[in-house]
Every structure is written in structure tokens, then in C-alpha cells.
Amino acid sequence: MKRVDSVISLIYSLSKSEKKHFSLQVIKDKEEKDYLVIYDIIIKSKQPNGNTVKEEFYRRKPNGSFEVSIQYLYEKLTNTLLTLRKKKDIYYDLLNNLCKARMLYERSLFEECFEILSNTIEQAQFYENNEILTIALKLELEYLLRLNFPNMTEQELFHKHFIQNEALKKIRKITEQSSLHNLLKYRLSHIGSIRTVKQKQDMNDLMVNELYIAASSDSEGNFELTRNHKLFQANYLMGAGDYRAALNSYKELDSLFEQNQQFWSNPPIYYLSVLEGVLGSLRSVSNYNEIPYFLDKLRKLISDSTSLEFKVNATCLLFQYELFPYLDKGDFSKCTQLMADYQEILYDKEAWLSPIRKSELLLYTTLVHIGNQEYKTAKKYISNAIIDHNIKYLPLMRTIRLVRLIVFYEVQEHELIQYESRSITRSLSSPKEQTFKTERIILWFLNKRNIPILRKDREAFWEKLSPEIHELYNNKYESQLLRLFDFTAWMESKIRKEKLSEVLRARSSAKEY
Known part of the structure; x- marks a missing residue:
């Protein structure tokens, strides 16, 4: 990204209070500086x-230097934002x-240095930030060594090394655990959810390793x-299609986060993923009654956040x-009204x-337009995705x-269908075991x-x-x-010449009984 694009993004991400603070910082410059023109x-x-x-x-400042000014503005903005993070971000x-x-320490103010x-x-220690704890202990021990350990007993020195070693052990365990969780998320994101018994066995290897680490850790x-x-358990169960067990794990996670708000990151991306997991599990088991409770929690996250990027991505999740x-009940008129409410x-x-959030937004917007039989508009949105x-x-x-x-x-x-179908079929055929039967049935019907x-x-x-269709519903992978x-x-609506909304409504009603 060019520096000017970075500056534009930074400025558009500023909240009203941040813009006000920046204006107060630069108002001291009485004459119009080049960076203020930008x-x-x-x-x-x-x-x-x-x-x-x-x-x-250059129209306003023909003799100005754009590159120098944009760099200075960038530094001013980042310094202002860093200043505003004081007392708001413990990290x-x-x-x-x-x-x-x-x-x-460099200025020989040793007492003040050791106090800090x-x-x-x-x-x-309170915030369980083992990385900073390790660095702080390393600095303290290094400075004490240079001063020949003033007013310190051997037992006190031993205790400091003990705390340092314990922090390093926790970092190692967390790193091992995180690597397995990252690998699980990577496979689910790039390969997809578990579709076969063999894929489940491959995932089970990760599960066994993670359980071993959890059991050997305090x-x-x-x-x-x-x-x-x-998180590992919940994501694994979600990927395996065991939505009720995943829902229980996500609810346990939600309680854990609610009881430990001092450990939330800023912005709270981990808690956002937990709420997404809860909501996804509730939708998968068709438990729509509990969804509003967790949507209220999501709204609070959005209102409390100062990050524009986080707000917009969380708002997209809220909208979905x-x-x-x-959408699941075929009420496309309500869907259209909701889309209008979220326009601004x-x-x-x-x-x-993010690329995935944007693609999801375009996908579900397309589905609403298909339900409303607005096919040209649907084509525009899906083409952008x-x-x-x-x-x-x-x-x-x-x-x-x-x-x-x-x-x-x-x-x-129909010619485009044939061309695109051949392309999709080639991608599905290697390896065949990684495909859904649903995909093949849809391709067969379309052609x-x-x-x-x-x-x-x-x-x-x-x-x-x-x-054959009912068999798909009974298959947890499909x-x-x-x-x-x-x-x-959609296939049923085309074959029986019924509205998609009516078919979805009938299927939704059948699930409730």
C-alpha cells in the first residue's frame, strides 16, 4: 500500500474524538503547513x-513536496493514535x-527504574502477559547484575529466576497449543469442513496432540x-459437524470470557470469534430463539470498540x-428491509x-435477490464476489x-453454465473424496x-x-x-415450479415439528 493510501485509510478510521485530539495537536501551527493541506x-x-x-x-502548493509532507502527516497521525492508547490498552x-x-537506567535513576x-x-502477572513478564524480568535481572545485586538475598534472586522459568514454560505450552489451533483453522479454512472418515482421522491426530498438551499443562x-x-475443541466439533456439542463448547467459552474481561484483547477479536461460533452453532441446530441474546452481546462489542475496521467486520457478522x-425461512421481504437498514x-x-467477510456479504445479498427473483441484480453481486x-x-x-x-x-x-460446470467438475475430481455429494447433484441438475x-x-x-435429497440431510458431512x-x-422450487420462499417456509415449518 502506498503511503498516501495508508494516510487516507488512517484518517477515515479516526473517530470524532480522535479527529478532535489531532486537530488540537496541530492547531499550534499558526501558518498552514504542507502536511495540514493534505x-x-x-x-x-x-x-x-x-x-x-x-x-x-500541487494545485494549492505548487512548490511543496508531496512525498515529504505525506510522510510527516503519517508520523503525526500514528504518534497521536499511540498517545491516545495510553491507559486504554494495557499491552x-x-x-x-x-x-x-x-x-x-541509562540516566542512572536506578531506584525509579526498578520501581517501574x-x-x-x-x-x-495479573494480566497473564507472559511475554512482557519475561522481558521485564530479564531487564530487571540484567540491571541487578550490573549493580552487583544490591540489597538482595540469594533466595530472592532464586525466586525471580523461578518466576522467569515458569513464564517461559507457559509461553512454550501456549505456543505449542496455538500452533495446533492455527493448523486446525488453516485446514478448515483452506480444505473445508470434514467430509469423510479419513479426513476426520487426520483431524483426530491434531485433537490427540492438543489433548496431550492440555493434560500436561497446569x-x-x-x-x-x-x-x-x-477454542480448539469448539472449532474441531464445528468442523466435524457435531453442532450441538460445538454449541456447548462455545457457551462455555462465552462464560469464560465474560468472567475474565480483563484478559480481552483490544479489539476483542477472540471474543468476536466465540460469539460467531455460538451464533453459527445456534443456526446449525435451528435454534433461532437464542440468537437475539447473543446478538445483543455483539452489539455491545461494536458500540464499545474504537477500531473502525473491527466495527465494520463485526457489523457484517451482526447483519448476517x-x-x-x-433467509432460512424464505422471508425475503424482511431480508430486503434489513439490507436497506444496513446500507449506510x-x-x-x-x-x-476482510476478504472473507466481504465475500460472505456479497453471497448472502445475492441469495436474497435470487429469492426476490431479481436475477440481474443477483448476477452483479455474485460477479463482484x-x-x-x-x-x-x-x-x-x-x-x-x-x-x-x-x-x-x-x-x-446455458453456455456459461456448461463452461463453468466443466471447470468446477475438474476441481472437484481431484481428489474426489474431498467433495460434497450435494455439489455433484446441483451440477447434474443445472446441466x-x-x-x-x-x-x-x-x-x-x-x-x-x-x-437421495433426504439422504443428504441425514449425512452430517453433507x-x-x-x-x-x-x-x-432451490432445486425443488424449479422442479415443482413453486416459489423458493414457499419451499423454504415449508421446510422450516417441518423442522419445527
């Missing part, structure tokens, strides 16, 4: 980009204390070790789980979304490509040209196909794809 241009532009900002700058405060201690280090060690009373263990109860706070800020190369090799892209084929089917672009014309023949055709969107409901 700031003014960006603030007053609706959709600034690097080229337009540069052109406007920043502890690191700042370490820098203060170094500075005081002692306070930092105490806080690092995780009782340690938030990070307990959090990582429960407000949408799903309507989400759709207009989609540039801040397809061009994102950041998710090209992720399992989500396979779902997006299937939905695009459905849009092609609705607008009768079928001899669907019966008479209603009774269509009903007979659907009756013949129904046992149900993982169907929980994203009920593709078979």
Missing part, C-alpha cells in the same frame, strides 16, 4: 484516492513502561491456556445473523471488510461459484435439459429424487454445505 484535502473529499489528493495538493502501557525503565520494572512485573486458572483449549432467520453502516463501508482473488482457493469460493451457476440458470445463460413439462410428471420426477444455503430447496 489532511484538509482528505477530510473534505468524499472518495479520495492517492492521485486526486496529490493533484489537489501498550506495559511496553511503554519497559521503554521508560530503560531510559531511567517491579510495577510492570506485577501487572504482567491450565487451571490460566486464561490463555484454557481459552486456547476450549439478523438475516439468517429470515455496512454496505457503504464494505471497503473495510467471484473477482476477489484473496479467496480464490478457499472452500467459500466453491459455494460462490455454485450460486453463480444458479444465477446463470435463472437468466438462461439437465429434459425436465418434464407436465405437472404430474414433475411431481413424479421430484418423488424419485427425494430419497449438512455442513446445506447450512450455508439450502441448494436442494
Whole structure:
């Protein structure tokens, strides 16, 4: 990213209070500095980009240096934001204390230096920040060594080394645990959910290793070790399709986070993933009644956060789980109203979304337009999702490509269906065991040209196909794809010539009884 683009992003991420603080910092410059000209241009532009900002700058300041000014503005902004983090981010405060201690020692203010280090060690222990605890202890021992350990007994020295070694052990355990959790998340993100018994066995190897680490660690009373263990369990169960067990694990995690708010990161990305897991599990077991309770927790996270990127991505998650109860039940008019409600706070800020969040937003927006029979609009949204190369090799892209084929089917672009189907079939055939049967059935139907014309023949055709469809729902591996969107409901609507909303509504009612 060019420096000017970074500055534009930084300025647009500033809250009102941050903008006010920055203005107070720079108001001391009575004459109009070059960097303030750039700031003014960006603030007053609706959709600034690097080229337009540069052109406007040289129009106002023909003899100015844009590159020097943009770099200075960048440094001013980052310094201001760092200053504002004081007393708001414990991690920043502890690191700042370490820098203060170094500075005081270099100026021979030993008593003040050791006072800050002692306070930092105490806080690092309270917040279970083992990395900073290790650095603080290392600095303290190094400075004590240089001063020949003044006023210290051998027992006190031994105790400091004991604390240091215990912190290092915890760091090692947490690192081992995190590496397994990262590997699990990587496999689920890049390979997809567990589809076969063999894949489950491969995942079980990770589970056994993680359980061994958890059993050999004194995780009782340690938030990070307990959090990582429960996160691993919940993600594993979710990937295996055991949604009720995953829901219980996520609820335990939610209680753990609620009881230990002092350990939340800033922004609270781990707790956000827990809420996403709870909501995903509730949707998977069709327990829509509990969803509003956790959505309220998500709203509080959004209102308390100062990070624009976090707010927008969390808002996208909030939108999705407000949408799903309507989407799953075929209430597309409510879906449309909800999309309108989120236009300003989400759709207009989609540039801040992560690649996966943005693709999910475009995917579900497309599905709503398909339900409303607005196929041209649906084609526009799904085409925007397809061009994102950041998710090209992720399992989500396979779902997006299937939905695009459905849009092609609705607008009768049969040549494109054949071309794209061949491409998808090639990707599905290697290795074959990693595919969903649902995907193959949908591709078969999309390329079928001899669907019966008479209603009774269509009903007979659907009756013949129904046992195979019901088999998909009873397969916990296949149900993982169907929980994203009920593709078979769309097939039924086409075969029986019924509205998709009516088919989804009927299926939703059948689940309730």
C-alpha cells in the first residue's frame, strides 16, 4: 500500500474524538503547513484516492513536496493514535513502561527504574502477559547484575529466576497449543469442513496432540491456556459437524470470557470469534430463539470498540445473523428491509471488510435477490464476489461459484453454465473424496435439459429424487454445505415450479415439528 493510501485509510478510521485530539495537536501551527493541506484535502473529499489528493495538493502548493509532507502527516497521525492508547490498552502501557525503565537506567535513576520494572512485573502477572513478564524480568535481572545485586538475598534472586522459568514454560505450552489451533483453522479454512472418515482421522491426530498438551499443562486458572483449549475443541466439533456439542463448547467459552474481561484483547477479536461460533452453532441446530441474546452481546462489542475496521467486520457478522432467520425461512421481504437498514453502516463501508467477510456479504445479498427473483441484480453481486482473488482457493469460493451457476440458470445463460460446470467438475475430481455429494447433484441438475413439462410428471420426477435429497440431510458431512444455503430447496422450487420462499417456509415449518 502506498503511503498516501495508508494516510487516507488512517484518517477515515479516526473517530470524532480522535479527529478532535489531532486537530488540537496541530492547531499550534499558526501558518498552514504542507502536511495540514493534505489532511484538509482528505477530510473534505468524499472518495479520495492517492492521485486526486496529490493533484489537489500541487494545485494549492505548487512548490511543496508531496512525498515529504505525506510522510510527516503519517508520523503525526500514528504518534497521536499511540498517545491516545495510553491507559486504554494495557499491552501498550506495559511496553511503554519497559521503554521508560530503560531510559531511567541509562540516566542512572536506578531506584525509579526498578520501581517501574517491579510495577510492570506485577501487572504482567495479573494480566497473564507472559511475554512482557519475561522481558521485564530479564531487564530487571540484567540491571541487578550490573549493580552487583544490591540489597538482595540469594533466595530472592532464586525466586525471580523461578518466576522467569515458569513464564517461559507457559509461553512454550501456549505456543505449542496455538500452533495446533492455527493448523486446525488453516485446514478448515483452506480444505473445508470434514467430509469423510479419513479426513476426520487426520483431524483426530491434531485433537490427540492438543489433548496431550492440555493434560500436561497446569491450565487451571490460566486464561490463555484454557481459552486456547476450549477454542480448539469448539472449532474441531464445528468442523466435524457435531453442532450441538460445538454449541456447548462455545457457551462455555462465552462464560469464560465474560468472567475474565480483563484478559480481552483490544479489539476483542477472540471474543468476536466465540460469539460467531455460538451464533453459527445456534443456526446449525435451528435454534433461532437464542440468537437475539447473543446478538445483543455483539452489539455491545461494536458500540464499545474504537477500531473502525473491527466495527465494520463485526457489523457484517451482526447483519448476517439478523438475516439468517429470515433467509432460512424464505422471508425475503424482511431480508430486503434489513439490507436497506444496513446500507449506510455496512454496505457503504464494505471497503473495510476482510476478504472473507466481504465475500460472505456479497453471497448472502445475492441469495436474497435470487429469492426476490431479481436475477440481474443477483448476477452483479455474485460477479463482484467471484473477482476477489484473496479467496480464490478457499472452500467459500466453491459455494460462490455454485450460486453463480444458479444465477446463470435463472437468466438462461446455458453456455456459461456448461463452461463453468466443466471447470468446477475438474476441481472437484481431484481428489474426489474431498467433495460434497450435494455439489455433484446441483451440477447434474443445472446441466439437465429434459425436465418434464407436465405437472404430474414433475411431481413424479421430484418423488424419485427425494430419497437421495433426504439422504443428504441425514449425512452430517453433507449438512455442513446445506447450512450455508439450502441448494436442494432451490432445486425443488424449479422442479415443482413453486416459489423458493414457499419451499423454504415449508421446510422450516417441518423442522419445527
